Amino acid sequence: MGRDFPITSPSNPRIKRLLKLRKSRDRRRDGVFLAEGLREVERAFAAGLQLEELYVCPALLGGQRVAAEAAQRFEVTEAILNKAAYRDDPEGVLAVVRQPEHSLADLPIGDLWLIAVGTEKPGNLGAMVRTAAAAGCAGVLATGPVDVFNPNAIRASTGAVFSLPVVEAEDEAIIAWCRKRDLRLIAATPEGGLPYQQVSYQRAAIVIGPEDKGLDDRWLAAAEQRVTIPMAAGVVDSLNAAATAAVLLFEARNWYGGQKR
Amino acid sequence: MGRDFPITSPSNPRIKRLLKLRKSRDRRRDGVFLAEGLREVERAFAAGLQLEELYVCPALLGGQRVAAEAAQRFEVTEAILNKAAYRDDPEGVLAVVRQPEHSLADLPIGDLWLIAVGTEKPGNLGAMVRTAAAAGCAGVLATGPVDVFNPNAIRASTGAVFSLPVVEAEDEAIIAWCRKRDLRLIAATPEGGLPYQQVSYQRAAIVIGPEDKGLDDRWLAAAEQRVTIPMAAGVVDSLNAAATAAVLLFEARNWYGGQKR
Numbered sequence: 440m441g442r443d444f445p446i447t448s449p450s451n452p453r454i455k456r457l458l459k460l461r462k463s464r465d466r467r468r469d470g471v472f473l474a475e476g477l478r479e480v481e482r483a484f485a486a487g488l489q490l491e492e493l494y495v496c497p498a499l500l501g502g503q504r505v506a507a508e509a510a511q512r513f514e515v516t517e518a519i520l521n522k523a524a525y526r527d528d529p530e531g532v533l534a535v536v537r538q539p540e541h542s543l544a545d546l547p548i549g550d551l552w553l554i555a556v557g558t559e560k561p562g563n564l565g566a567m568v569r570t571a572a573a574a575g576c577a578g579v580l581a582t583g584p585v586d587v588f589n590p591n592a593i594r595a596s597t598g599a600v601f602s603l604p605v606v607e608a609e610d611e612a613i614i615a616w617c618r619k620r621d622l623r624l625i626a627a628t629p630e631g632g633l634p635y636q637q638v639s640y641q642r643a644a645i646v647i648g649p650e651d652k653g654l655d656d657r658w659l660a661a662a663e664q665r666v667t668i669p670m671a672a673g674v675v676d677s678l679n680a681a682a683t684a685a686v687l688l689f690e691a692r693n694w695y696g697g698q699k700r
Numbered sequence: 701m702g703r704d705f706p707i708t709s710p711s712n713p714r715i716k717r718l719l720k721l722r723k724s725r726d727r728r729r730d731g732v733f734l735a736e737g738l739r740e741v742e743r744a745f746a747a748g749l750q751l752e753e754l755y756v757c758p759a760l761l762g763g764q765r766v767a768a769e770a771a772q773r774f775e776v777t778e779a780i781l782n783k784a785a786y787r788d789d790p791e792g793v794l795a796v797v798r799q800p801e802h803s804l805a806d807l808p809i810g811d812l813w814l815i816a817v818g819t820e821k822p823g824n825l826g827a828m829v830r831t832a833a834a835a836g837c838a839g840v841l842a843t844g845p846v847d848v849f850n851p852n853a854i855r856a857s858t859g860a861v862f863s864l865p866v867v868e869a870e871d872e873a874i875i876a877w878c879r880k881r882d883l884r885l886i887a888a889t890p891e892g893g894l895p896y897q898q899v900s901y902q903r904a905a906i907v908i909g910p911e912d913k914g915l916d917d918r919w920l921a922a923a924e925q926r927v928t929i930p931m932a933a934g935v936v937d938s939l940n941a942a943a944t945a946a947v948l949l950f951e952a953r954n955w956y957g958g959q960k961r
Contacts, residue, residue: 570940595940677858679827685943
């Protein structure tokens, strides 16, 4: 544990850096992310992640203890904590946490994976990581602009991004990794694929595209199997990406007899 | 079609009222909602809803035609359109639309329903309505504070709230309606229910509770069946409400052999 002393000035260099970490680019450069609120900070700590700095505001915490230890701990004013936080309710605690380092080379063995291609919103990616964890996926591979350590992604994942391996990589690198691992790419398409109840999920990487545009030709061509969720006629023409992932991943989990993990 | 003349002042009485319609209370009082953007406005029109007022900004529309007719049509400046819109990208068009009037008494016949209890966020409710439509539900019953005609709910539903009957009512009224219709209440619980693959979905109303607190004792006691989605151990302790709805509703659709609708 480090020192406890109150920081009151927003021009303090630590606070200036903290504010910068609201930007994805700065988080990536430093290899860290922000955890906000009691539950999130405690889950990051419980998951074994390294908390570099812990910022607490006793006035906001109102006597609640933070069950997490950090290399350095600082007290800050309510104004500073709220300014540094991304969300409206940081609950008096904020942590700078080292990002877990996963790469394609060191991912665990596993028979079921989710590949999120070009997911538009961080919250959707976080929700899909949560669902992937619940369905027993060994990990998630993500391509595209969205940062899985965006505060909205972390929140929507309810901390699943702390434990489940999530790797961001280029499309071609992910496809090559699947070939090497002998995983079959199963690409979700709104129409024209095999009905999802008739698909084999043996050693499967389920590929979910961006909501508006769907998967591009590269992914459709690379896939061993295209799969479609038949829908009721009329009212809507597609499911959202997170709902598609939920239906397919739990169908795959059933295919494995619920024995994964 | 009404008159075309440009409104330039934010103190114009129509614009003042338009701004008020950003509030749920004012929308309910007037029985209308706001549709924003080309796709949403055109879908509301195509669904047969009554467009009372259409606000267009030619500069923002950039020559695109709005395939929708309204009782009255007004041109407005970019500043006014952006001020009146809830979202960041209203695309130069905004409509005041009469809410479809559904009540428990006039809902259609149907064997599969979704009951959303105390859903916290409008976007989640909208996503669930979209999923319910895709799964072939006859309609959605909602209790709790969330307004299904909130702009975020409409957007997440991709217009499903325009076509699928959605009724907001009190818990007891919904339970009584299900009894009268001989529908079985199937309540989703994170643990302790029958595995969802073993449940009969004959004449089913699937009840999804609020994410943080889950269903209260009243709903659990009223349910003919409690159902649980078995999850992989460890990383997360529950699915989010929309993912739970997706897995259960498509399991129910499979149970019916995909024949609904």
